[in-house]
Amino acid sequence: MKKEHVLITGASSGIGLEIAKIFAGKGFSLVLVARRERKLKKVSQSLTSEYGVNVDYLSADLEMPSTPNEIYGFCHSKEYFVSILVNNAGYALPDAFHNTPMEAEEKFLRVLGISVIALSKLFLKDMIKAKRGKIMMISSVAAFTPPSSIQTLYGPIKTFINRFSEGLNLSYNSYGITSTSVCPGYTITNFHTASGVQAEMDRVPSFMKKEAYRIAEEAVEATLRGDKECVPTKTYKVIVFLLKLLPHWLFPLFSKRLAPGRYDKK
Numbered sequence: 433m434k435k436e437h438v439l440i441t442g443a444s445s446g447i448g449l450e451i452a453k454i455f456a457g458k459g460f461s462l463v464l465v466a467r468r469e470r471k472l473k474k475v476s477q478s479l480t481s482e483y484g485v486n487v488d489y490l491s492a493d494l495e496m497p498s499t500p501n502e503i504y505g506f507c508h509s510k511e512y513f514v515s516i517l518v519n520n521a522g523y524a525l526p527d528a529f530h531n532t533p534m535e536a537e538e539k540f541l542r543v544l545g546i547s548v549i550a551l552s553k554l555f556l557k558d559m560i561k562a563k564r565g566k567i568m569m570i571s572s573v574a575a576f577t578p579p580s581s582i583q584t585l586y587g588p589i590k591t592f593i594n595r596f597s598e599g600l601n602l603s604y605n606s607y608g609i610t611s612t613s614v615c616p617g618y619t620i621t622n623f624h625t626a627s628g629v630q631a632e633m634d635r636v637p638s639f640m641k642k643e644a645y646r647i648a649e650e651a652v653e654a655t656l657r658g659d660k661e662c663v664p665t666k667t668y669k670v671i672v673f674l675l676k677l678l679p680h681w682l683f684p685l686f687s688k689r690l691a692p693g694r695y696d697k698k
């Protein structure tokens with residue numbers, strides 16, 4: 433009998449790490465994926481000792497085309513059934529579109545897009561056989577905001593993720609499988625430093641900066657319920673409600689104040 437696991441990409445820090453803590457606290461066994469092996473080892477040991485669950489890890493770079501197959505092979509060889517797949521790993525590119533090399537755009541789209549498709553495709557097959565499974569996609573409020581003058585492809589790829597998640601629900605809900613797109617707003621993690629946009633984050637009003645554990649709590653509950661979409665925190669529920677309602681020509685009136693840096697850099 434296969435051992436049931438939750439697989440989380442980008443579990444070495446930020447939102448992914450908080451999601452790992454919450455699932456471990458609920459007694460789930462985990463497979464953690466990210467590049468930093470030492471960090472993964474430390475997190476695995478601390479979660480195992482704190483919660484008494486089985487935590488395995490794999491150091492892998494999602495920029496590489498072969499990585500999704502390697503992750504699937506790793507789980508298969510250990511006889512893990514991934515009943516919950518969390519596609520969370522991500523970052524943003526800081527420079528203007530014309531200054532970003534095409535190679536960097538390709539790697540970015542591989543981590544945030546193609547690897548998400550590949551992992552979902554690979555693990556879905558076992559979920560279909562088992563007639564149950566859950567996929568969590570960490571998207572972003574950027575999926576709903578107007579295009580910005582930096583991180584040009586970030587909003588579009590997150591919009592794609594939301595649409596992809598909707599498609600999975602349409603096709604696989606009848607097999608007992610659900611997909612939840614989680615759309616956080618500004619969250620205090622390593623993301624802005626790693627993506628070279630910490631200066632922009634520092635200028636964001638403090639009521640808009642949220643703790644990663646709050647995002648993770650809402651994300652896990654929504655995924656376990658099988659919700660289609662989750663916008664964590666009341667602040668961003670209101671913002672996304674307004675973004676869906678208001679005509680787009682109104683956005684420039686408040687976007688420079690609420691999302692400084694995203695609309696003024698050339």
Ligand SMILES: NC(=O)c1ccc[n+]([C@@H]2O[C@H](COP(=O)([O-])OP(=O)(O)OC[C@H]3O[C@@H](n4cnc5c(N)ncnc54)[C@H](OP(=O)(O)O)[C@@H]3O)[C@@H](O)[C@H]2O)c1
Nearest residue numbers: 442444445446447466467468494521522618619621622623
């Ligand atoms: N922070 C925000 O304001 C915010 C808002 C909305 C959505 N999000 C989304 O939330 C998700 C998690 O980001 P975060 O805020 O938690 O940032 P973070 O603290 O920087 O975490 C990013 C995670 O992704 C992993 N990762 C990055 N590149 C990778 C690669 N090539 N291969 C494998 N793993 C990789 C990192 O691990 P290693 O470095 O060890 O590989 C790390 O564990 C992302 O999808 C991001 O788009 C963030």
